[in-house]
Amino acid sequence: AQTVTQSQPEMSVQEAETVTLSCTYDTSESNYYLFWYKQPPSRQMILVIRQEAYKQQNATENRFSVNFQKAAKSFSLKISDSQLGDTAMYFCAFMIKAAGNKLTFGGGTRVLVKP
Amino acid sequence: NAGVTQTPKFRVLKTGQSMTLLCAQDMNHEYMYWYRQDPGMGLRLIHYSVGEGTTAKGEVPDGYNVSRLKKQNFLLGLESAAPSQTSVYFCASSYYWDSPDPNTEAFFGQGTRLTVV
Numbered sequence: 001a002q003t004v005t006q007s008q009p010e011m012s013v014q015e016a017e018t019v020t021l022s023c024t025y026d027t028s029e030s031n032y033y034l035f036w037y038k039q040p041p042s043r044q045m046i047l048v049i050r051q052e053a054y055k056q057q058n059a060t061e062n063r064f065s066v067n068f069q070k071a072a073k074s075f076s077l078k079i080s081d082s083q084l085g086d087t088a089m090y091f092c093a094f095m096i097k098a099a100g101n102k103l104t105f106g107g108g109t110r111v112l113v114k115p
Numbered sequence: 116n117a118g119v120t121q122t123p124k125f126r127v128l129k130t131g132q133s134m135t136l137l138c139a140q141d142m143n144h145e146y147m148y149w150y151r152q153d154p155g156m157g158l159r160l161i162h163y164s165v166g167e168g169t170t171a172k173g174e175v176p177d178g179y180n181v182s183r184l185k186k187q188n189f190l191l192g193l194e195s196a197a198p199s200q201t202s203v204y205f206c207a208s209s210y211y212w213d214s215p216d217p218n219t220e221a222f223f224g225q226g227t228r229l230t231v232v
Contacts, residue, residue, distance in 0.1 A: 004157075006157075009155070033219050033220075035220065035221075043203065043225065043226045044223070044225055044226075045205065045207075045223035047220050050219070050220060052219075091157055091158065093158075095209075095219070095221070100146070100163060100165050100171065101146045101165070101209055102148070102160055102163060102173065103148065103158075103160070103207070103209075103221050104160070105150075105157035105158040105159075106157050107155055107156055107157040108155075108157050
């Protein structure tokens with residue numbers, strides 16, 4: 001079975017500081033995408049960053065970057081220079097080609113950015 | 116370009132009632148999905164579709180049925196609602212994996228909050 005585990009239910013960080021969210025996953029497939037989605041109080045699901053499994057280089061998007069460790073099946077998200085607008089639920093997910101492009105999600109990490 | 120639109124946004128049902136949630140996408144995506152979101156459990160896949168006229172079961176399909184008669188629409192039905200189906204429901208869509216668009220991702224609707232009393 002394909003599973004995604006986020007071991008940190010909640011995290012808090014001071015504005016302008018850095019926070020790292022953990023994610024591990026389990027699959028026997030080799031061809032997949034990994035994602036971090038943000039869900040603010042508005043409930044909308046917003047893509048933060050994506051990583052293709054066959055790419056060695058870690059993805060970055062402005063203040064967001066990932067540490068992708070394929071052998072360890074780990075995909076952590078680092079938020080640098082945290083802003084109040086980063087307060088949200090963050091979900092790690094992966095999409096497997098062999099599984100009909102289904103997105104499998106972790107349980108989420110609630111991030112609170114404090115002024 | 117509206118993206119993915121869900122109807123309705125909120126609904127309260129009595130136990131035993133039926134209803135249909137509508138999802139419409141205007142991006143010509145082949146794949147469409149229905150998820151439910153419950154506190155502490157992330158999003159769990161109910162049913163999905165890999166193309167017009169096709170559907171398949173996800174992780175938590177019991178108590179739900181779906182149909183995809185048109186490529187742009189994916190309907191989720193509850194035949195006899197139960198309090199355990201109180202949740203937030205999300206529809207999503209994505210391209211077929213081998214499409215030339217390198218920016219593979221799933222696009223989500225705004226969610227439907229359903230309460231069954």
